[in-house]
Amino acid sequence: MGGAARARRRELHLKERTAVSNQDGVGIRQADVVRVREAPVQETPVQETPAQEAPAGGAAQKPASTALEVDDLTVAYDSRPAIWDIDLRVPEGVLMAIIGPNGAGKSTLIKAALKLIPRAAGTVQFYGQPYERVRGMVGYVPQRGSVDWDFPTTVLDVVTMGLYGRLGWLRRPGQREQAAAMHALEQVGMQDFAERQISQLSGGQQQRTFLARALVQDARIYLMDEPFAAVDAVTERAIISIMRELRARGKTVVVVHHDLQTAAEYFDWVTLLNVEVVASGPIGETFTADNLRQTYGGRVAYLQDAQRIAGREEL
Amino acid sequence: MSAKNSKPKTKNSQDRRIWLLIGATALVAALFVPFSQLFLHVEYDYTLRTVALGGALLGVVSGVLGCFAVLRRQSLLGDALSHAALPGVAIAFLLVGRDLGLLLVGAGVTSWLGVYFIRLLTNTTRIKQDAAMGIVLAAWFAAGIALLVYIQARPDASQAGLDSFIFGQAAAIVERDVQLIAVVGAVSFVVLGLFWKEFKLITFDAEFAGASGFRVNLLNMLLSTLIVVAIVLGLQLAGVILMVGMLIASGIAARQWTNHLGQMVILSAVFGAFAGSTGAIVSAVDADIPTGPLIVVVAFLLVVTSLAFAPGRGLVWMLLRQRNDRRRFAAQTMLQDLYHYATDHGAADTAAPESFLFGVRGAAAKIGLQQLHARGQAQPRDGAWMLTSAGIEAAARDDRNNQLWSVYRQYADDLDLPSVAEDRQQEVTQVLPADAVARLERQLDRLRTAASDVTES
Numbered sequence: 001m002g003g004a005a006r007a008r009r010r011e012l013h014l015k016e017r018t019a020v021s022n023q024d025g026v027g028i029r030q031a032d033v034v035r036v037r038e039a040p041v042q043e044t045p046v047q048e049t050p051a052q053e054a055p056a057g058g059a060a061q062k063p064a065s066t067a068l069e070v071d072d073l074t075v076a077y078d079s080r081p082a083i084w085d086i087d088l089r090v091p092e093g094v095l096m097a098i099i100g101p102n103g104a105g106k107s108t109l110i111k112a113a114l115k116l117i118p119r120a121a122g123t124v125q126f127y128g129q130p131y132e133r134v135r136g137m138v139g140y141v142p143q144r145g146s147v148d149w150d151f152p153t154t155v156l157d158v159v160t161m162g163l164y165g166r167l168g169w170l171r172r173p174g175q176r177e178q179a180a181a182m183h184a185l186e187q188v189g190m191q192d193f194a195e196r197q198i199s200q201l202s203g204g205q206q207q208r209t210f211l212a213r214a215l216v217q218d219a220r221i222y223l224m225d226e227p228f229a230a231v232d233a234v235t236e237r238a239i240i241s242i243m244r245e246l247r248a249r250g251k252t253v254v255v256v257h258h259d260l261q262t263a264a265e266y267f268d269w270v271t272l273l274n275v276e277v278v279a280s281g282p283i284g285e286t287f288t289a290d291n292l293r294q295t296y297g298g299r300v301a302y303l304q305d306a307q308r309i310a311g312r313e314e315l
Numbered sequence: 316m317s318a319k320n321s322k323p324k325t326k327n328s329q330d331r332r333i334w335l336l337i338g339a340t341a342l343v344a345a346l347f348v349p350f351s352q353l354f355l356h357v358e359y360d361y362t363l364r365t366v367a368l369g370g371a372l373l374g375v376v377s378g379v380l381g382c383f384a385v386l387r388r389q390s391l392l393g394d395a396l397s398h399a400a401l402p403g404v405a406i407a408f409l410l411v412g413r414d415l416g417l418l419l420v421g422a423g424v425t426s427w428l429g430v431y432f433i434r435l436l437t438n439t440t441r442i443k444q445d446a447a448m449g450i451v452l453a454a455w456f457a458a459g460i461a462l463l464v465y466i467q468a469r470p471d472a473s474q475a476g477l478d479s480f481i482f483g484q485a486a487a488i489v490e491r492d493v494q495l496i497a498v499v500g501a502v503s504f505v506v507l508g509l510f511w512k513e514f515k516l517i518t519f520d521a522e523f524a525g526a527s528g529f530r531v532n533l534l535n536m537l538l539s540t541l542i543v544v545a546i547v548l549g550l551q552l553a554g555v556i557l558m559v560g561m562l563i564a565s566g567i568a569a570r571q572w573t574n575h576l577g578q579m580v581i582l583s584a585v586f587g588a589f590a591g592s593t594g595a596i597v598s599a600v601d602a603d604i605p606t607g608p609l610i611v612v613v614a615f616l617l618v619v620t621s622l623a624f625a626p627g628r629g630l631v632w633m634l635l636r637q638r639n640d641r642r643r644f645a646a647q648t649m650l651q652d653l654y655h656y657a658t659d660h661g662a663a664d665t666a667a668p669e670s671f672l673f674g675v676r677g678a679a680a681k682i683g684l685q686q687l688h689a690r691g692q693a694q695p696r697d698g699a700w701m702l703t704s705a706g707i708e709a710a711a712r713d714d715r716n717n718q719l720w721s722v723y724r725q726y727a728d729d730l731d732l733p734s735v736a737e738d739r740q741q742e743v744t745q746v747l748p749a750d751a752v753a754r755l756e757r758q759l760d761r762l763r764t765a766a767s768d769v770t771e772s
Contacts, residue, residue, distance in 0.1 A: 152574050152576050164513070202736070
C-alpha cells in the first residue's frame with residue numbers, strides 16, 4: 001500500500017499537477033516537482049480523482065468505502081510547512097494511528113482536516129464530501145490540555161456540549177440530550193462522575209470526558225488528538241476498548257499516537273508522518289523497520305524500539 | 316452505587332448554599348439602609364436614591380457580563396476596552412456636542428474598534444494578546460486624553476465636566492440614565508440568554524465550538540460587544556479607569572462559591588448589585604467621597620471575603636482541609652505502626668513504647684496518637700501505646716485492604732478484574748463488584764499459603 005501511495009505521488013508529481021485547483025499552493029508546488037522519490041516504485045493503476053471540492057453530486061463519484069481522503073494538503077506556519085503535500089486515503093472501518101516524531105505535523109493534519117487552521121493548499125473530504133457538509137459525521141477529540149479545566153461546569157455538561165452542534169443555534173439542550181450524554185458517560189465508565197466539577201478530575205478522567213463528548217456526537221469518523229497522552233492505565237484500557245467497539249460498529253477512528261510500543265497492538269492501519277507521508281496502509285505491511293527509519297531518521301532510541309517492535313510484528 | 320445515591324444530595328446542598336448566600340447578601344444590603352441612616356447619618360434624598368439604584372443596576376449588568384471576561388481570561392481586555400472608550404467620548408463631543416446618549420455611542424464605537432484591533436493584532440501578527448491589549452489601551456487612552464485637553468482649552472463652556480469620564484462622576488446621574496442602564500442591560504441579557512449555550516461553548520473550548528460548526532469569530536465579537544455595552548453604561552459612574560473593577564470583581568468573587576456557570580452569573584449579579592448600592596450609600600456619608608471608587612472598593616472586599624471563606628476554594632477552607640488530611644494520614648500511619656509493632660512482638664494488643672514511635676515518626680506520631688486516642692482506637696499505658704479492640708479491628712481491615720489493593724495491582728489482568736483507578740483510601744471491596752472481590756480474596760489467600768509454605772520448608 002505504501003508503494004502504491006508512492007507510485008501515485010510520483011505520477012502526480014511528474015504531471016506537475018496542473019489539474020489541481022489550488023489558489024495558494026501553486027508557488028510551493030514547483031519546488032516539489034523535482035523531489036521525486038527514489039524509492040522503488042511498483043506501477044499500479046492510479047485512479048485520477050478530481051481534487052476540486054466536490055459539487056452537490058460529489059458523494060456519488062467516490063466509493064463510500066473511503067472515510068477520509070486528503071489530497072495535496074499543505075499547511076504552513078510562518079512560511080515553514082508543518083505538513084507538506086499530504087495525500088491520504090483512510091478506508092472506512094479502520095482504527096488508524098498517525099505516527100511520527102514531535103513536530104511532524106500530526107496534530108496539524110487533524111486540525112487542518114477540520115479547518116481549524118488555514119490550509120495553504122489541498123483538499124480534504126469526508127465520505128466524498130467537503131467537511132462543511134458532513135460536520136455531524138465527524139467527531140473530534142482535542143488534546144485535553146487545550147482547555148481550562150477550572151471552568152465552572154460539570155462533567156455531564158461538558159459531554160452535552162457534544163450535541164450543541166447538532167442542536168444548532170438558539171435551541172437548548174433538554175432531557176433527551178442529557179440522557180444521551182449520560183449514556184456516553186456510561187460507555188467510558190464515568191457515570192458516577194456526571195455531577196462532578198471538572199476541575200476535580202484526574203488527567204485520565206478528563207480524557208474520558210472528552211471522549212464521551214465525542215461519542216455523544218454519534219459520528220461516523222472520529223479524529224482524536226493524542227488521547228493516550230499521560231493517562232492512567234485504566235483510562236488507556238477504556239479508550240482502546242471503546243475504539244474497538246466503534247470499529248466493530250463500522251466507524252472509522254483516526255488517532256494521533258506517540259507510542260510506538262503499543263501502535264501495532266492497538267491499531268490495524270497506520271500513517272507514518274514526518275511533514276510528508278512516509279507510508280500509509282495496513283499496519284502489518286506499513287509498520288516496518290524501514291518505514292520507521294524513514295520517519296524517525298537514525299535517532300537511536302526510537303530506532304532500537306522501532307526495530308524491535310517491527311521485528312516482532314514481522315514474526 | 317453510593318456515589319449515585321449521594322449525587323443529588325451534593326448537588327442540592329450546593330444549590331441551597333448559593334440561595335442562602337444570595338439571601339444573606341440581600342439581607343445585609345437591606346439592613347445596611349437603616350444602619351446607614353442611624354449610624355452614618357446618611358440622608359436618602361433623590362440624588363442618593365438615583366445613584367444607589369443606578370449603581371445597583373450597573374452592578375448587575377457588569378457583574379453578569381464580567382463573568383465571561385473573567386472566565387475567558389480576558390479581565391485585562393475589559394481594562395483595555397474601557398480605556399479605549401475615552402477618545403470616543405471626545406470625538407462624539409467634537410462632532411455633535413454635548414448629548415449623553417451620543418457621547419456613550421461614541422465611547423462604544425471606539426471601544427469596540429479597540430477590541431477589533433486587539434483581535435486583529437493577535438490573529439494576524441505574532442504579537443501576543445497581552446502586548447496587543449497593552450498597546451491598544453495606551454494608544455486609545457492617549458488619544459482620548461489629548462483630545463480632552465484640546466477640548467478643554469476651547470472657550471466653549473459646554474465642555475465642563477467632560478473629564479469626569481476619566482474617573483466617573485456619580486452625582487451627575489439622573490433618572491433617565493438609570494432607565495438607560497435598565498433598558499440596555501435588559502436587551503443585553505436577552506442576547507446573552509439567546510446565545511447562552513454558544514457563549515458557554517466558546518468560552519470553555521473554542522476549538523471544539525469551531526469543529527461543531529459554530530461561527531466562533533462572530534460569537535467572540537458578539538460577546539465582546541456585550542462587554543463593551545456594559546463598560547459604556549458604567550462610564551459615567553465609574554469612569555474609564557475604574558470600570559474594569561466593576562466588570563470583573565463580582566465575577567471573581569462569585570466564581571469562588573459555585574461550580575456552575577449559571578449560578579456564578581446569578582451570584583455575580585447579586586454581588587454587583589450589593590457593591591453598587593452599598594458603595595453609593597457609603598459614599599453619601601460625606602459629599603466629598605467619590606462614588607465610583609467606593610463601589611470598586613466594596614467589590615474588592617467581596618472578592619477578598621470570597622477568596623478567604625468560600626467553601627471548597629477559599630483559603631480558610633483549604634487550610635482546614637489540609638489540617639484534616641494531615642491528621643487523618645497521621646492517624647492512619649500510626650494505626651499501622653502500632654499494629655505492625657504489636658504483631659511483630661507477639662499479640663496485636665502489645666504496647667509500643669512512645670519513645671520508639673516518636674523516634675520513628677517525629678511530630679506526626681503525636682498528632683496521629685491524639686487522633687487514635689480520640690477515636691478510641693488506641694490508649695496510652697506507662698509511656699507506651701496499645702491498640703484497643705476497635706483499633707485492632709480497624710488496623711486489620713486497613714492492612715487487608717492494602718494487601719488486596721497490592722494483589723489487584725499485580726493480578727487484575729490475570730484474574731480478569733474490571734479496571735478501576737487504584738485508590739487505597741477506599742476499600743477495594745466497596746469499589747469492585749462482589750464476584751471480583753471474591754476472586755481477589757481467593758488470590759490473596761493463595762499467595763499467603765504459598766508464602767507460608769516457603770517459610771516452613
